[in-house]
Amino acid sequence: MNKLKAGIVGCGKISGIYLQNLILNPELEVVACADLNLARARASAEEYGIPKACTPAELLADPAIDIVINLTIPAAHAEVCLQALEAGKHVYVEKPLAVTREEGQAILAKAAEKGRLVGSAPDTFLGGGIQTCIKLIEDGWIGVPVAASAFMIGRGHEHWHPDPEFYYAKGGGPMFDMGPYYLTALVAMLGPIRRVTGSAGISYPQRTITSQPKFGRTIQVETPTHIAGVIDFRSGAIGTIITSFDAFGGTELPRIEIYGSEGTLSVPDPNTFGGPVRVRRYDATEFSLMPLTHGFTDNCRGLGVLDMASALRQGRTNRANGELAYHVLEAMHGFHDASTHGKHYEMHSSCERPAPLKAGPARSIFD
Numbered sequence: 001m002n003k004l005k006a007g008i009v010g011c012g013k014i015s016g017i018y019l020q021n022l023i024l025n026p027e028l029e030v031v032a033c034a035d036l037n038l039a040r041a042r043a044s045a046e047e048y049g050i051p052k053a054c055t056p057a058e059l060l061a062d063p064a065i066d067i068v069i070n071l072t073i074p075a076a077h078a079e080v081c082l083q084a085l086e087a088g089k090h091v092y093v094e095k096p097l098a099v100t101r102e103e104g105q106a107i108l109a110k111a112a113e114k115g116r117l118v119g120s121a122p123d124t125f126l127g128g129g130i131q132t133c134i135k136l137i138e139d140g141w142i143g144v145p146v147a148a149s150a151f152m153i154g155r156g157h158e159h160w161h162p163d164p165e166f167y168y169a170k171g172g173g174p175m176f177d178m179g180p181y182y183l184t185a186l187v188a189m190l191g192p193i194r195r196v197t198g199s200a201g202i203s204y205p206q207r208t209i210t211s212q213p214k215f216g217r218t219i220q221v222e223t224p225t226h227i228a229g230v231i232d233f234r235s236g237a238i239g240t241i242i243t244s245f246d247a248f249g250g251t252e253l254p255r256i257e258i259y260g261s262e263g264t265l266s267v268p269d270p271n272t273f274g275g276p277v278r279v280r281r282y283d284a285t286e287f288s289l290m291p292l293t294h295g296f297t298d299n300c301r302g303l304g305v306l307d308m309a310s311a312l313r314q315g316r317t318n319r320a321n322g323e324l325a326y327h328v329l330e331a332m333h334g335f336h337d338a339s340t341h342g343k344h345y346e347m348h349s350s351c352e353r354p355a356p357l358k359a360g361p362a363r364s365i366f367d
């Protein structure tokens with residue numbers, strides 16, 4: 001089998017887990033690392049045994065590369081995706097797909113023009129936790145889903161990330177940073193969104209970095225850091241979502257719950273690949289822990305890239321695809337727009353609910 005070849009653009013914090021996972025898989029070969037900061041590209045290539053470290057332009061010009069894995073910061077997502085597509089590559093980008101809806105649309109249009117695939121994180125919904133939830137819903141464990149709640153409530157990233165500024169710039173904030181995990185999981189379980197509304201605010205206009213090496217520096221906050229939203233799914237189900245970087249004291253709220261006509265499903269953290277998955281049927285007195293029916297329960301970041309490689313071989317749609325990521329991007333903007341304009345935001349885009357994976361052990365799912 002001729003392995004597809006991939007190149008990574010953006011060798012920062014998240015690139016390590018991608019490289020760690022991708023170099024072990026038989027479907028895809030990572031042949032180059034690139035970064036604006038060439039020292040970072042070199043360090044990654046050396047650490048993971050990647051043959052080439054180069055500039056982003058050199059990587060995009062390399063005819064051997066089929067797939068560009070774009071792990072740059074959100075502000076650079078669209079530019080790097082468009083350049084990769086223009087160069088005839090398929091592209092998989094970290095979340096969010098892009099900062100603005102226009103950029104997201106441009107990426108999808110360029111991919112269609114060039115006949116190339118777009119993939120986008122998150123791919124956590126392909127993990128055993130959410131896939132088990134999808135199966136439980138499809139098997140009728142909670143009856144007809146009528147509502148959902150999702151809570152991503154935390155204190156932000158300036159206490160651990162070495163370069164946390166982008167989380168408070170446009171395209172950052174808890175909705176654009178963490179919303180993709182929650183909204184993608186909800187769409188994978190409940191289908192596409194019809195409209196959204198919400199309120200969004202900046203509780204603290206300045207934040208102080210307490211991580212190294214920028215300890216003590218101030219960040220000016222440019223994007224809402226607490227967003228409370230309501231979602232009408234096309235199915236008729238109604239969702240509630242809060243994403244916050246402003247809860248310095250933490251929370252005791254669950255991550256995601258789905259409420260059905262016959263029971264409630266407690267969904268694991270959608271920023272992870274595994275469990276616990278719990279169900280409480282209408283006649284039960286407590287939640288029961290359910291066995292996971294699917295594999296890929298460890299940190300499998302890069303699974304979406306592998307699904308894309310497999311989709312290319314099989315001539316099918318990749319699951320963590322551009323349409324899904326754009327739908328989520330539009331919804332995230334919708335919450336902010338609704339807050340600004342004081343009315344519901346009607347979604348223009350839709351997407352297919354990604355095809356569930358087959359139940360069973362980890363390596364058999366793409367067969």
Ligand SMILES: NC(=O)c1ccc[n+]([C@@H]2O[C@H](COP(=O)([O-])OP(=O)(O)OC[C@H]3O[C@@H](n4cnc5c(N)ncnc54)[C@H](O)[C@@H]3O)[C@@H](O)[C@H]2O)c1
Nearest residue numbers: 010011012013014035036037056071072073074076094095
């Ligand atoms: N850090 C995490 O835990 C985490 C988790 C999940 C997803 N992500 C996502 O991964 C992406 C990267 O995050 P990170 O934490 O690794 O950021 P980072 O700042 O640590 O790394 C980003 C890298 O991209 C490089 N870069 C920026 N613009 C570039 C360009 N135009 N061309 C080439 N290289 C460029 C930077 O030099 C840097 O090395 C973001 O989209 C983020 O949302 C991060």
